[in-house]
Amino acid sequence: MLRGLLTLVVAVVAGAGCPGGNGRVGDACGGNDDCAGALQCLNRSCVPRCKVAPDCGDGYACDLRGLCQPATLEQSELCHSEVDCAPGLTCQLTGALDVNGKLVARCNTEGPGHPAGTECHDDEDCHAGTCALGHCVNLCSIAQDCTGDEQCIPIPHPVLPNAMFNGCLPEKGALTWTIPMNSPSAEILLPFPGGARSAQLVMTIDDPNQKVGAQSVLSNSGERLYRLPCTPSSAPDSTCDAVASQDDYFRNQIRHRPGFGQSVLLIPSISSPEPKPGMYRVQVSSFRANDTTGSAIPQVTAVVQFSPEGQMSLEAHFFFLDLADHPCAAAMDSGTLSASTALSSVAFKGFLGELRTIFYHANIVFNNFTYDDIRNPELNAPDVADIGNLLRLGKFANGINVFFVRSLSPIGIQAFAPNPGPAGRAGTRQSGIVIGLDTLCYRDWSVLARITSHEIARYMGLYHNVEPEVGKHPTWRDQINDDDFDDPRDNLMFFSEFGDTVLSREQGAMLRRSAVLQ
Amino acid sequence: MSRGVISCAVLLCALPAQGAMTVLPPAVADALTQIDTPPQKSTLNEMFATPDAALENLRLIALDPMVEFGAQLRAIRALPTYCPAAPQPCSATIHTTLVALIDAYERSPHSPLDVLRLRAAVEALGVTRAGTSSDVAELSPLLGDPSRDVRATVAQALRNLCNAEAIEPLRARLQIEQVEQVRAALTAALRDLRQCP
Numbered sequence: 001m002l003r004g005l006l007t008l009v010v011a012v013v014a015g016a017g018c019p020g021g022n023g024r025v026g027d028a029c030g031g032n033d034d035c036a037g038a039l040q041c042l043n044r045s046c047v048p049r050c051k052v053a054p055d056c057g058d059g060y061a062c063d064l065r066g067l068c069q070p071a072t073l074e075q076s077e078l079c080h081s082e083v084d085c086a087p088g089l090t091c092q093l094t095g096a097l098d099v100n101g102k103l104v105a106r107c108n109t110e111g112p113g114h115p116a117g118t119e120c121h122d123d124e125d126c127h128a129g130t131c132a133l134g135h136c137v138n139l140c141s142i143a144q145d146c147t148g149d150e151q152c153i154p155i156p157h158p159v160l161p162n163a164m165f166n167g168c169l170p171e172k173g174a175l176t177w178t179i180p181m182n183s184p185s186a187e188i189l190l191p192f193p194g195g196a197r198s199a200q201l202v203m204t205i206d207d208p209n210q211k212v213g214a215q216s217v218l219s220n221s222g223e224r225l226y227r228l229p230c231t232p233s234s235a236p237d238s239t240c241d242a243v244a245s246q247d248d249y250f251r252n253q254i255r256h257r258p259g260f261g262q263s264v265l266l267i268p269s270i271s272s273p274e275p276k277p278g279m280y281r282v283q284v285s286s287f288r289a290n291d292t293t294g295s296a297i298p299q300v301t302a303v304v305q306f307s308p309e310g311q312m313s314l315e316a317h318f319f320f321l322d323l324a325d326h327p328c329a330a331a332m333d334s335g336t337l338s339a340s341t342a343l344s345s346v347a348f349k350g351f352l353g354e355l356r357t358i359f360y361h362a363n364i365v366f367n368n369f370t371y372d373d374i375r376n377p378e379l380n381a382p383d384v385a386d387i388g389n390l391l392r393l394g395k396f397a398n399g400i401n402v403f404f405v406r407s408l409s410p411i412g413i414q415a416f417a418p419n420p421g422p423a424g425r426a427g428t429r430q431s432g433i434v435i436g437l438d439t440l441c442y443r444d445w446s447v448l449a450r451i452t453s454h455e456i457a458r459y460m461g462l463y464h465n466v467e468p469e470v471g472k473h474p475t476w477r478d479q480i481n482d483d484d485f486d487d488p489r490d491n492l493m494f495f496s497e498f499g500d501t502v503l504s505r506e507q508g509a510m511l512r513r514s515a516v517l518q
Numbered sequence: 519m520s521r522g523v524i525s526c527a528v529l530l531c532a533l534p535a536q537g538a539m540t541v542l543p544p545a546v547a548d549a550l551t552q553i554d555t556p557p558q559k560s561t562l563n564e565m566f567a568t569p570d571a572a573l574e575n576l577r578l579i580a581l582d583p584m585v586e587f588g589a590q591l592r593a594i595r596a597l598p599t600y601c602p603a604a605p606q607p608c609s610a611t612i613h614t615t616l617v618a619l620i621d622a623y624e625r626s627p628h629s630p631l632d633v634l635r636l637r638a639a640v641e642a643l644g645v646t647r648a649g650t651s652s653d654v655a656e657l658s659p660l661l662g663d664p665s666r667d668v669r670a671t672v673a674q675a676l677r678n679l680c681n682a683e684a685i686e687p688l689r690a691r692l693q694i695e696q697v698e699q700v701r702a703a704l705t706a707a708l709r710d711l712r713q714c715p
Contacts, residue, residue, distance in 0.1 A: 242560055322699065325666055327630040377698035378706075381670060406667060406699075409674075410556050410645075411638040412592040417554065438667075441630040442587045451553050458554070468549045468561050489548075495555070496548040497588060 032067065040067050054147050059087030062144045073107045080105065080166075081145045082128060082138040091139045092129035093157070093165060103157060103165045105139055116168065119177060130167065132158065133191055133304060134177020137167040151306070154194035156279040162220060164277065169193060172307045174424050174515040179300040185215070185285035185293050190302055192220075192267065194277040197305045198461070198513040201265045202422040203258075203284055204429075205296035208388070211287040212298050213258025214265045220278025226254040226265075231291040243473070250475045255463060258287050259418075261388060262429050266420045266461050270479045270510065303424045305515040312517035313367035314359065315399025316456075318342065320373050321380045323437060326406055331440035337404065339371035347445050354449035358492065358501045359456075362508030364517065368399070381436075383409040384416045388429030397424050400456055400516055401432030408436035414497065415451050421459035423515035433459050443497065450501050454492055460514035462507055465493040480506045540584045550579070550589035550596075557592055559599045573600045577615050587631055594619060594638040598645040608646040616643045617656055628664075636660075637671040644675025649714075653679055658687040669695070670703040677707035680714040 023035040023046040032039075035046035042056065049066030050056050056068035061083035063069050073084045079091035085107035092108045113126040116138045120126050126136030132155045138145070140152035146168035157163040169175065179188050179201075192199050205212040217226035229248035230240035249257060255269045265282065268275045286294030323329075324336045333345050342348045356366055379390045382405060394401030400421075408416065418430035425431060433455040439448055466488040467476040478493065482504040490500045493507065503511070511517075542550070546565055549557050559572075566572035579585050579593040597615060601608035619639035626632040640660065643653060657679075660672045669691070676684040685708060692704045 327633045327665060327667060330630070378702045380699045381667065407637070409641060410595050411634070411641050411671075412588075412595045413556060414553050438634055441634050442591075454553055468545075468552065468558075469564060471545065472564055495553060496551045497553050498548065498551055 042068050051144070052148050053083040053145050059085075064142075064144070075107055075109065077107050078104065079107050080139065081141040082168075083140075083145045090128040093139070095159070097160070097163065101163075103160070103163050105165070121180075130165075132167055133169065133175050133193070134179075134302070135169075135175060137169065140166050140168050151195060153196075154277055156191040156193065156220065156277065158189060158191070158279070162278070164194070167193075169195075170306050173518065174303050174305045174307075176301060176303045176424055179302055181284065181298050181300055184295055184297055185283065187281055187283050188300060190267070190280040190282050191304070192275055192277050192280055193304065193306075195306065196275075196277070197307060197309075198275075198515060199267045199280070199302065199304045200420070200423060200515065201282060201284070202262065202301040202303065202425055202428065203265070204262045204299045204301075205286050205294070207286075207294075207296045208261040208429075209289075210294040210296045211258040211260050211263070211289070211291075212294075212296065213263040213285070213287070214256055215283040215285045217254055217256075217265070217267075217283075218281040220276060220280065225267075225280075226252045226256055228291065229257065246473070246476060250473075250477070253479075255479075258285075258291075259430075262422070264418065264420050264422050264430065268510075268513070269461070269463070270506075301422075301425065303422075303515045305423075305513060305517075307512075307517065309509075309512065311363045311365060312512050313365050314456075314517055315368040315370070315396070316355070316366055317370045317372070317394075317396040317399055317401045319393065319401060319403045319432075320371070321403065321405045322375060322377065323404070323406060326437060328438055328440040331445070332437075337437070339373045342371055351445045351449050351452075354446055354501075355453055355456075358449065358453040358503070359511075362503045362511050364508075364511060367518075370396070374403070380405060381407040381409060382434070384413055384434075387416055387434060390434060391418075391432045392427060392429050394428075394431030395426050397426040398516075398518065400459060401426075402452065402456075403432055403434045404437055405434055406436070407438040408434065411438075414439045415455045417455035417458040419458040419463065420461040420514075421516075423460065447497060450492065450499070451497060453501065454499075457492060457503070457507075457511060460511050460516050462493050462510060464495045465491050466495070468495060480504065480510065482506060538584055539586065540579075540582050542579070542585065542589060546575075547586065547589055550592045551586075552592070556599075557596045559596075562596065569600065573597075573609075573611065576600070577611060580615060580619065587635075591634065591638050594635065595642050598642050601646050604647060608648055613643075613646065613648060616646070620656060620660075633665050633668060637668060640668070640671050640675045644678035647678055647680060649679045649681040651681065651683055654681050654683045654687075658684065661687055661691040666697045666700050669697075669700045673700065673703035673707045677703075677710050680711065682711055682714050685711050 021034040023029050027046045029035050029041035029046050032041045035041050039046045040049045050062035050068050053062040059071045060068040071086050073079050079085050082091045085091050089107040090110050091105050094104045096104045098104050111127045114136050116136045118136050120131035120136050123129050123131045128138050130137045140146050143152045146152050150168040151171045152166050154164040155167045203212045215228045229245045232242045232245045256265045284298050286296040288294050320338045333347050382390050415435045417433040422428050422430050463478040465478050470476050488494050492501050492503050562572040563569050566575050576593045597612045616639050623636040657672050688704050688708050695701050
């Protein structure tokens with residue numbers, strides 16, 4: 001009797017596809033229970049459970065159990081995420097706010113534009129109807145609504161002040177896009193999404209005799225984070241001299257100075273507190289030498305870095321000018337350093353080892369070195385005032401382009417880096433750092449490794465920890481609170497060649513925000 | 519020049535000599551060993567209290583073979599920042615200091631440091647933009663120096679001096695110069711000197 005009952009129960013359970021079903025991928029099924037534990041039943045077939053909604057195809061969400069759930073919302077219904085809307089519909093912002101001040105979105109017919117992730121100028125360019133950070137973006141509620149290499153994060157709305165919406169943006173790496181300007185001076189909007197690590201504007205003009213840069217920066221809440229330092233003048237009624245101009249520069253929360261031909265504005269200038277997500281309002285302008293508005297129209301490129309906190313990797317791309325018959329050849333294994341000889345040079349290998357060690361302590365590892373020769377005799381010993389012609393040859397957008405030249409002018413300058421440099425941008429007049437090798441006539445490779453690291457760090461957004469005048473002008477220093485250093489010389493960012501190679505924890509955190517890293 | 523004289527003259531900056539080396543106060547040594555910025559005149563003036571004292575100390579550091587080499591190099595190159603704005607001539611103090619450094623090269627063993635020190639002085643002399651015939655005469659023989667880096671620096675300095683008397687020696691060197699880097703510097707100098715008086 002008992003045996004018969006047990007047999008009946010097993011038969012019923014098997015027929016109903018109870019938990020413990022053993023359907024394999026591709027097997028027919030009537031429900032999830034018919035499939036093995038790591039599978040689900042989708043369209044009457046066992047398939048792997050989803051990790052994110054795109055695994056399921058259009059018209060599905062992926063729930064927290066890894067099961068594809070069909071989207072049910074129809075045209076004009078309120079939605080929060082792209083995966084809420086039925087196939088053929090997308091979740092689009094209406095531009096209105098609800099009673100709680102949140103942006104309203106409704107399901108709407110897909111447009112003819114580009115899919116998510118492609119570049120755009122406005123919403124109409126995107127088939128899902130949302131263009132943000134120069135790219136088509138899908139709305140989302142949770143991370144599972146996005147692809148596996150994306151995150152669901154708050155994005156500032158380009159028009160409505162203080163309004164944010166959740167969209168899918170890259171989890172790692174950087175987004176780059178251009179921001180059009182059609183006059184020499186205009187306010188542009190730089191969105192800083194929640195979860196972004198840093199944002200920068202690369203501002204360029206064609207006329208190298210004019211300057212370009214930011215005149216002011218306002219935060220989302222209207223707080224002034226930067227104001228153009230005053231222009232020193234010897235006019236009798238002027239209140240601005242060189243010291244006052246420097247005071248202005250160091251007083252700003254965001255460090256920036258316009259530059260001839262190109263400049264970079266990097267947010268933030270410090271590692272903590274975290275920059276507030278929101279829309280930053282930046283007045284961008286070209287300037288004449290006296291800082292009045294210029295006539296050149298700036299070209300603006302924005303770069304936002306998303307990589308999460310943790311160990312980061314850095315590529316270094318080495319370029320060698322003609323170093324034949326160099327007076328300091330004795331320090332170069334008594335030969336000519338070049339792309340081919342550097343690989344086997346004992347001295348150069350030691351130099352690379354020191355670079356690795358310095359950045360390893362900031363949780364940054366070098367993962368790729370490349371080597372190239374440059375044969376341009378006019379650039380063998382460039383003047384820093386005209387360094388753009390050399391840095392323009394920095395052909396790698398990822399990592400740092402490092403140029404080894406015979407000498408730099410003015411003689412005595414050992415190296416140069418834009419501060420900060422245009423991370424992620426190749427071929428600009430600031431795309432790299434320069435190291436003069438005549439330093440090796442009176443210093444060893446260890447000092448050269450510190451100098452190179454110092455300049456790489458400046459390119460990535462660190463500043464001199466103190467300036468030479470700090471004794472008389474106490475504010476002339478970086479904004480990083482390094483209580484762990486009694487003597488500023490004990491730090492990589494000390495301005496003199498006689499300093500240590502140490503980076504503080506806060507400096508390391510700041511470096512890891514750079515879009516130079518991967 | 520004896521150690522004692524330097525120590526006295528550099529009253530505002532130098533500590534007593536230790537052994538063979540002239541020791542600079544840390545703040546001065548730091549300012550003269552900046553990695554990526556030339557020493558600023560305003561910084562030096564603040565460090566040495568007055569512009570005259572700053573110039574005198576720079577001059578002594580530039581001439582002192584027992585000063586740390588990197589600091590000496592920057593001191594040499596910083597001298598022309600004390601020249602008044604053109605068209606006023608640069609002070610004789612600066613000029614004679616730079617010429618003395620250039621003259622000393624001939625008596626040196628032409629070591630890598632000698633080459634570098636010479637180039638700093640030549641470049642600085644060019645930046646004074648004095649443009650005198652004597653400067654052209656001082657620099658022109660160095661267009662035949664064995665070091666390509668010296669020849670290129672001299673061509674650049676003659677270009678900056680902006681005296682048309684330099685055209686002939688530059689043109690003569692261009693006839694025989696083999697190194698592209700130097701040829702480029704000679705060509706640029708000749709091009710620009712045509713605009714000079």
